[in-house]
Amino acid sequence: MLVTVFLLSLLIPIFAESVEQLENQKTNSQQNIQNNQSIINEKTKQIDQIEKQILEIDTNIKNLDSEINTLNNQITTLESQIQTTQKELEEAVKKEQEQNELLNERIRIQYMYGVEGYSEALFSEEDFTTQIENSQILTDIFKADNELLDQLQANKQAIEEKEKQLEAQKVELGKKKSELDSTKSDQQTSKAQKEKILNNNKTLINEAKKQIAQEEKAIAAANETIKKISQSSEQKAINDQQNKVAQVQEKVVAYSTEVAQINKEIVDTYSSSTDEKIGSYVREVQALAASLDEKKSDLEAIAQKTAKAETAVEAVENSSEIENISRAADQNVSDVKTIKSELKELDLAQKKEEARRAAENAEKQRNQSIQEGQEAVKKEAEEAKRQAEEEAKKAEEEARRAEEEAKKAQEEAEKNNQASSNPTWDRDYVSATGWRWPLDGIFDITSVFGYRIHPIFGTGSGHEGIDIGASMGTPIHACDGGTVILAGENGGYGNCVIVQQYSGHQVYYGHQSEIAVYEGQTIARGDVIGYVGSTGWSTGPHLHLGVLAGGEFTDPFYFFPELDY
Numbered sequence: 001m002l003v004t005v006f007l008l009s010l011l012i013p014i015f016a017e018s019v020e021q022l023e024n025q026k027t028n029s030q031q032n033i034q035n036n037q038s039i040i041n042e043k044t045k046q047i048d049q050i051e052k053q054i055l056e057i058d059t060n061i062k063n064l065d066s067e068i069n070t071l072n073n074q075i076t077t078l079e080s081q082i083q084t085t086q087k088e089l090e091e092a093v094k095k096e097q098e099q100n101e102l103l104n105e106r107i108r109i110q111y112m113y114g115v116e117g118y119s120e121a122l123f124s125e126e127d128f129t130t131q132i133e134n135s136q137i138l139t140d141i142f143k144a145d146n147e148l149l150d151q152l153q154a155n156k157q158a159i160e161e162k163e164k165q166l167e168a169q170k171v172e173l174g175k176k177k178s179e180l181d182s183t184k185s186d187q188q189t190s191k192a193q194k195e196k197i198l199n200n201n202k203t204l205i206n207e208a209k210k211q212i213a214q215e216e217k218a219i220a221a222a223n224e225t226i227k228k229i230s231q232s233s234e235q236k237a238i239n240d241q242q243n244k245v246a247q248v249q250e251k252v253v254a255y256s257t258e259v260a261q262i263n264k265e266i267v268d269t270y271s272s273s274t275d276e277k278i279g280s281y282v283r284e285v286q287a288l289a290a291s292l293d294e295k296k297s298d299l300e301a302i303a304q305k306t307a308k309a310e311t312a313v314e315a316v317e318n319s320s321e322i323e324n325i326s327r328a329a330d331q332n333v334s335d336v337k338t339i340k341s342e343l344k345e346l347d348l349a350q351k352k353e354e355a356r357r358a359a360e361n362a363e364k365q366r367n368q369s370i371q372e373g374q375e376a377v378k379k380e381a382e383e384a385k386r387q388a389e390e391e392a393k394k395a396e397e398e399a400r401r402a403e404e405e406a407k408k409a410q411e412e413a414e415k416n417n418q419a420s421s422n423p424t425w426d427r428d429y430v431s432a433t434g435w436r437w438p439l440d441g442i443f444d445i446t447s448v449f450g451y452r453i454h455p456i457f458g459t460g461s462g463h464e465g466i467d468i469g470a471s472m473g474t475p476i477h478a479c480d481g482g483t484v485i486l487a488g489e490n491g492g493y494g495n496c497v498i499v500q501q502y503s504g505h506q507v508y509y510g511h512q513s514e515i516a517v518y519e520g521q522t523i524a525r526g527d528v529i530g531y532v533g534s535t536g537w538s539t540g541p542h543l544h545l546g547v548l549a550g551g552e553f554t555d556p557f558y559f560f561p562e563l564d565y
Contacts, residue, residue, distance in 0.1 A: 022222040024491055029215040029222075036208035036215075043201040043208075050194045050201070057191045064184045071177045075170060082166045089159040096152040103145045238309050240450070241319070245306050248322055249299045252329045256292040259336050263289045266343060278346065281339050288332045288339075295325050295332075358391065435479045435559040436525050438509065438545060439532070443563065444469040446542055449555040464553035465508060465546030472541040474532040476509055477525075479545075479559070484521045484529070493544060494536025497529050510544035511535050 263285050270278050302318045429437045437443075447467035482501035490496035493510035497517060500506055513533025517523060534541045547556045557563060 020492055022226050026219050026222045029218045033212050033215045036212050039208045040205050043205050047198055047201050047205075050198045054191055054194050054198070057187050057194070061184055061187050061191070064180050064187065068177060068180050068184070071173050071180065075173050075177070078166050078170045078173065082163060082170065085159055085163045085166060089156065089163060092152060092156040092159055096149070096156055099145065099149050099152055103149065238306075238311075241309070242303075242306050245299070245303050245322060248326045249296075249303055252292065252296050252299055252325065255329050255333045256289075256296050259285075259289045259292050259333060262336050262340055266340065270343065270347075275346075275350075278343065281343050281346075285336055285339050288336050292329060292332050295329055299325060430525075431560045431562060433559045433561070436477060437560065438477050438479055439468055439470050439474060439543060440477070442468060442470045442474065449553075449557070465510075465544050466556050468543045468545060470532045470541060470543060472513055472532060472534070474541075474543075475528045476512065476530045476532060476543055478523050478527045478529050479507055479525065480505075481524045482507075482522075484517045484519055484523060487515050487517050487519045487521075490536075492537035494538060495530070495533060496536075499523065499529070504549075506548040508544065508546035508548070510546070511538045511542060513541070 266282055266285050270282055273279065299322070302322060305318065431437070445466055446469040447463055449463060449466050476497075478499060480499075480501045480503060482499045482503075484497060485500045485506070486496060486498040488495070490498075490510070493508065495510075495512040495515055497509045497512065497515055498506055499509070509529060511533055512530040512535065515530045517527075517529045523529060532541050532543050545556050547554050547559065
């Protein structure tokens, strides 16, 4: 049976990290790269959006500047109009003042000279017609003065109203300009904030790119270290496989020699027999001997190929064939020994039958002698009977011994058959070493201890335990009593329980779906410590069972010698 022992820790310098730790580092670095790339993608999208928003803000600011300029022009125009209106108002006021002064002057003269004097001045003419004309003129003058004054006041009011309207328009435009200025200020503030965010995002992108570069360097360094470790590991795996092939080859050669000797004995003993059943046994033994010779030739070819292997993958690619040859050789030897016992039992049965017939013949002769009265014949018959009885006893003893040998051969054959297939132990099986099997009645070994191709990463690595396939939620029992020193997540092991046994061994129970114990808890052999799952680095529900002895992982099957995998 092929068992490749591969202790990875012996191949790594004392300060170097294990392959599992390096793979963890690579996984973390790859995750960091993904996270940083996500940050870059997210920030790049934000930058695009912000730059678009800044562009829109710039456009808005330009539009606001255009509107503000338009308002400024309108305000300037209004101010010019207001100045013109003010001048017009000043001119109207001046004219009103002049008219008032003129009117006041006339009134002053009237008061100065009195009404009579003023009338006298008007009516001093001797001609009455002229006096009438002068009186009309005076009336017209006062009327004209009043009309002019009214017009001047009306113009003044119109100009004042116009000025108020212009001032109101100016105030309104000023409000709009203030609103636009405020909006522009808000836009400029928003632009400054977005530019700040933009710069921060660009800084984060640069930092993320630097981190990605660092993580890629870390991955490259881890790959280089793993490569060096794998090279050393592969050479040891090649050597182990070559040694295993040599062991199986040596066993098959010994089997071939043993079977050839048995074949020679059977042929020498039964070659002259005409019994068809014996003949079939002889032919079957010859066929088994020939089959072993073929297996010996096949192993020689595999040994030559393994000796030339340059990689562990090449060295172990014939593992299944070697395993099949080893099991078939065990079965062939068992079959040959069974046939030898059956032949011996058949031969003894024939001899027993011959002795029985001889005894019957002797009895007939004795009876005949008695009837004829021949005493000599009687004695001879009795002697023949005695001899026949002795031969019958011998035949029976030999048959009993043959039966015992056949039974032993059958037991040995069954033992060999059991060694080449999964056992059917009791549910609570406890090995001769005192260790309890962790899964009741389940012996589906999906990965043995030693070198293998990692099912997830696809690289050659050392498997520091065995994997037992089982249904999700199957109870896991403690192999022996001790103290729980870890009950939780443990890297590639997923949900893991580590028990420090009283025997001094640390036992790992990995990939659990649920943990049933706590750190520091004292447990006994057979206690349920958790349930089968597929957490951590796992491709399906199973239990990873690892045993740490003296600081190094060892094959758990060492503690279950009855199970030959």
